[in-house]
Amino acid sequence: MLREDVATSPQLLRRMNVGAVLRYALAAQTFLASEVMAATGLTRSTVLGLCDTLVAQGWIDEVADSREAGQYSKGRPARRYRLRDRAGxxxxxxxxxxxxxxxxxxxxxxxxxxxxxxxxxxxxxxxxxxxxxxxxxxxxxxxxxxxxxxxxxxxxxxxxxxxxxxxxxxxxxxxxxxxxxxxxxxxGRTMVDNDANLAALAEHARNPGLDSFATLLSGERFGAGLVVDGRLLRGRHGGAGEMRLLDIVQGAGSSEGLGFLAREWAVAASKARTLPPGSALAQLPRAQLSAEAVFAAAAGGDAAAQGIVDRLGERLARVAQILVSLLDVEKVIVAGAIAQAAQPVIDKAAAVLDDVFQPPVPELAASTLGADGVxxxxxxxxxxxxxxxxxxxxxxxxxxxx
Amino acid sequence: MLREDVATSPQLLRRMNVGAVLRYALAAQTFLASEVMAATGLTRSTVLGLCDTLVAQGWIDEVADSREAGQYSKGRPARRYRLRDRAGxxxxxxxxxxxxxxxxxxxxxxxxxxxxxxxxxxxxxxxxxxxxxxxxxxxxxxxxxxxxxxxxxxxxxxxxxxxxxxxxxxxxxxxxxxxxxxxxxxxGRTMVDNDANLAALAEHARNPGLDSFATLLSGERFGAGLVVDGRLLRGRHGGAGEMRLLDIVQGAGSSEGLGFLAREWAVAASKARTLPPGSALAQLPRAQLSAEAVFAAAAGGDAAAQGIVDRLGERLARVAQILVSLLDVEKVIVAGAIAQAAQPVIDKAAAVLDDVFQPPVPELAASTLGADGVxxxxxxxxxxxxxxxxxxxxxxxxxxxx
DNA sequence: CTTATTAAATATAGGTTCTAGATTTAGTTA
DNA sequence: TAACTAAATCTAGAACCTATATTTAATAAG
CATH class of the missing domain: 3.30.420.40 (ATPase, nucleotide binding domain)
Structure with a gap:
């Protein structure tokens, strides 16, 4: 393979160009030589030659529907190529x-x-x-x-x-x-990565133009995937985005996640018998005092549940504040299975952030990917x-x- | 210029190879064709042609001391080239x-x-x-x-x-x-960057192999230059490494720097008349109660100054803890004009970090660059x-x- | 049904760049 | 002075890409 920073031969140049066309194919799936010419600046002869190579290697196929698929066009019909999306x-x-x-x-x-x-x-x-x-x-x-x-x-x-x-x-x-x-x-090859890091990559792909953000997995424990300047941060041992630091942040207290705390606090209130008799939470057996139940009750106007949501929102705001002020990310995405149910918590936290930051206030939002983020x-x-x-x-x- | 992800022509290949040789020259200052051949894998003819180009462009000169400078060698003496280090x-x-x-x-x-x-x-x-x-x-x-x-x-x-x-x-x-x-x-071109960021680049260049670290300017206010995975972090508006978050960290309190606080606390002690009569600090007029004076007194065994140093050390440890645990940097470099004088503070903070972290404990050290870091x-x-x-x-x- | 038109494909020639291998050159050493 | 050695130079040759002319496969018009 290549040594670093190395000079090149004509063969390597060919390889670069084959790679460029293949990248185009991966993005476009079906394409014409003219499109590649426009995208790369290469001549038609060259592009067709590159496509021949890719056909021979099994990356793309020539397909016959140049005219049918496209809108009306004069002149000799163009060859159309298609990525063999089952090549691997x-x-x-x-x-x-x-x-x-x-x-x-x-x-x-x-x-x-x-x-x-x-x-x-x-x-x-x-x-x-x-x-x-x-x-x-x-x-x-x-x-x-x-x-x-x-x-x-x-x-x-x-x-x-x-x-x-x-x-x-x-x-x-x-x-x-x-x-x-x-x-x-x-x-083939196997790669292993941290779950929050992968969730962050998913968000990065779905938010074009968003280049600095944190993805906060927030179920049982907080864990963040950090993307700054378009790159995922790892750190020396892969520990970037670990949230143990919350132990020493005022108002954050610990790295326990929203799901965990909502459940714990509801159970604690139940045990301490501080739930008002009318509260929806008081009706539930303790084993069913899930985070989702708390959030649902709060959305239904239950005051006790709303109290928990407010406390969680303030805590979440602290977490977001840390990430934003140290890393200058423009958005914090709350992800994980409970993210969407936690919308009331996010709303509360967003309100707190509004007070903490001068404009432009960083965004705080639930991921739309649900439990599939990782x-x-x-x-x-x-x-x-x-x-x-x-x-x-x-x-x-x-x-x-x- | 090039469109992104673009294919290349033979001319561009030449340009790449010229660039590769020039990079070699910038690193080596004086060099032989054989060395470039080994580094790039190119043929002698090619390398000599590239060097001709660079000579014509004014980047390098041919010098005649091929034999004198080098150790004994048999055969025809090699041409030697030297970077024209005053080309710009x-x-x-x-x-x-x-x-x-x-x-x-x-x-x-x-x-x-x-x-x-x-x-x-x-x-x-x-x-x-x-x-x-x-x-x-x-x-x-x-x-x-x-x-x-x-x-x-x-x-x-x-x-x-x-x-x-x-x-x-x-x-x-x-x-x-x-x-x-x-x-x-x-x-020519002008680039502007944050001072702590630049200090971090200086440390990066002087610590080969150190790829994740923070450089903490710590005189009047804390400000960090963050390098993670070999890259400097900027963030959306360039605010990465701003230390306002210390306002909400327990034991850190504010983003005021070591130099500022050492002076303030010494003056406060003086005003409150809590300095023991024997203290070296009590001898000084208030206007001379500088951070350096406090550190010097502490090094000399003064108990009051040592108290200030210990408080500062605990605070510095908190700051380092935040950076290390969120970003997994392997070292925190204390930089700025007072860094070397603050060695007692750093020693104290390092001792605190020893307790906080499991091995491997992150390093904490003063920059060796003094006030010239930026x-x-x-x-x-x-x-x-x-x-x-x-x-x-x-x-x-x-x-x-x- | 033939012809014009159009744009893609193909063919041909030419220029750059690198490589490979033979030959020459500029020194040292015997 | 001759042998030796490694760099420089010279000469082909191959791989690319480009530019331009020619051919081809369609549609549209007469």
Whole structure:
């Protein structure tokens, strides 16, 4: 491969140009030579030659519908090319603490199959088996064989450094990140990353132009994926975005998440019998005092629930204030399964931020991705790696040796 | 110029290779074709052709001392090339609140002249005039004319975004960053950046392998330059590293810096007459109760001064804790003019960090650059821009039209 | 049904750039 | 002075891309 900062030969130039056209194909799926000419500045002869190469390599196909698909056009009909979006596949896995979710997508990012299972245990071996099972299940559903997979991207609830490793010394992290590459050694390359980081990548892909923001997973514990100046922050050991610092922030108190606290505070109020008799929360058995129940009651006007929501909103505002004032992010996206239910909390927090900051006040909003953020981020991570270095993957075609 | 993601022609390939050799020259100053061959993988013919180009453009010279300088060697003596380190110049300016410092360096980064002045006032026009005066002074000392300058890099005590602008709405920031490019319009390109950011770049250049760290300017106010994963963070409006968040951190209290607080607390103790009669601080008139005096007294064993140092150390530890735990930086470098004097404070803070963190404990250390950090960082900023895009500059040679 | 028109595809020639290998050159060493 | 050595130079040759002319495959008009 290339040494760093290295000079190049004509062959390498060809490789660069093949890559440029392939990138265009990945973005456009079906395209004409003229479009590539406009996008790259290359001559028609050159572009057609590059397309020939890509056809030979199995990345694109020539299709015959140049005229039918397009609007009316005079002159000789143009060849039309189409990305072979089944030339390879990307597998995305959210290996959460209690559940594993897997999805398989084609090269355009279209999800072909998706599944979720609970994991019975937190031990590494159990998690490895569960992840492999989920992946085998989606591959079977989508009729994809492991050798057709370009890339497996796994999200885990632990800090992960640039090499996919979690810091030593914490058994929990090693259990959460128990060496997935070995599990998927027949499925192309495997990448492991932190779940909040992947969720942030998903948001980045869905918010064009938003280049500095934080994605705050906020269910049981706070954890942030930080994107500043268009880049995801990792830090020395992958610990960027860990929220232990909240222990020493006034008004934030701890890194426990919104879901956890809503439940705890409701249960505490119930035990302390401070809930007014008329409160909706008082009607529920303690086992059903979930965060969602609290938020729903608050939305219904219940004063006790509203009190909890207000406290949570102030706490969330503190968290957002920290991130915004240290990193100058323009938006904090509250993500995770409870994000949408927590809209009342977010509204309260946004009001607090309005007081804290001079305009322009940073945005605070719930993610629209719900519980799928991590899986979608894993997919996005894989797609962006594909876009960055498409030629480092080899298209799979039945009957053709790789 | 190039469209993004664009394909290339043979001419552009040549340009890339010329750039690669020039980068080598900038790093090596004097070199042989064989070395470039080894570094780039190119043929001798090609490398010599590229060197011819660079000679013609005025970037390098052929020098005759191939044998003399080198160790014994058999065979035909190799041509030796040398960077024309006076093909252009880089001007670095630290436009601080009270003082302006300027330096001019050649392409190798060797400083040719340096000067410092106090600024009489905080108004934009005054600062512009002072900066221009300082630059004219160093240029005259180094016998450099403005048109020979490639790049002027100015550090200011205000947030600065990627375009060199400071956020509107704060008059102070506009005064600090009053449109320097117009002042240096005869000196090549002008770049403006935040002072702490530049100090961080200086540290980055001097600590190879250190890729995630914070540089904490800590004199009158805390301000951090954040480098994570090898990149300087800016944020949406250039506000990354602003330390206003300390207002809500327990034990940190405010964003006032070590120098400010040491002085304030010593004066307060003096006014409250709580200094023991034997204390070295009690001997001093209040106007001389500087931070340096407090640190010196503490080093000399004075108990009252030691008390102040301990309080400062705990506060500094909090600041470092915040940065480390949110960004996973491996080191916090205390910079600014008082950094070295503040060693007792740093020692105290390091001891606190030892308790707070599990191993590996993040490092905390004083910068070795003293008050020059910002100027050196501005120079480093210019050099790295030169290294990234050398061919975007045109060498200056007397008698040759540009 | 033929002809004009149009735009894409193809073919041809030419220029740049790099590589590979043979030959020459400029020194040292014996 | 001759042998040796490694750099420089010279000569082909191959891979690209471009520019321009020619051909081709469609539609539209007469």
């Amino acid at each position: 596949y990307i597998v995305a896995v959210d290996a959460g603490q209690h559940t594993v979710t897997a999805a398989v997508a084609d090269l355009r990012g279209t999800i072909l199959a998706r599944t979720g299972h609970t994991i019975d245990g937190v031990q590494g071996p159990v998690r490895r088996t569960a992840a492999r099972g989920a992946v085998d299940s989606v591959l079977a559903h989508a009729d994809v064989r492991p050798e057709e997979v370009f890339l497996v991207v796994v999200g885990v609830p632990a800090p992960v450094d640039g090499q996919g490793h979690s810091p030593a010394g914490h058994d929990y992290w090693q259990h959460m990140n128990p060496g997935f590459p070995a599990v998927f050694d027949d499925c 899986v979608l981020g894993a997919l996005e991570c894989g797609l962006s790696m594909l876009r960055d270095e498409p030629l480092s993957f080899a298209p799979f075609r039945p009957g053709v040796a790789r | 110049y880089i001007v670095a300016v630290d436009a601080g609140q009270h003082t302006v410092t300027a330096a001019v360096a050649d392409l190798r980064g060797t400083i040719l002249a340096r000067t410092g002045h106090t600024i009489d006032g905080v108004q934009g026009p005054v600062r512009r005039t002072a900066a221009r005066g300082a630059v004219d002074s160093v240029l005259a000392h180094a016998d450099v004319r403005p048109e020979e300058v490639f790049l002027v890099v100015v550090g200011v005590p205000a947030p600065v975004d990627g375009q060199g602008h400071s956020p509107a709405g704060h008059d102070y920031w506009q005064h600090m960053n009053p449109g320097f490019p117009a002042v240096f319009d005869d000196c 100027v050196l960082g501005a120079l480093e900023c210019g050099l790295s821009m030169l290294r990234d895009e050398p061919l975007s500059f045109a060498p200056f040679r007397p008698g040759v039209a540009r």
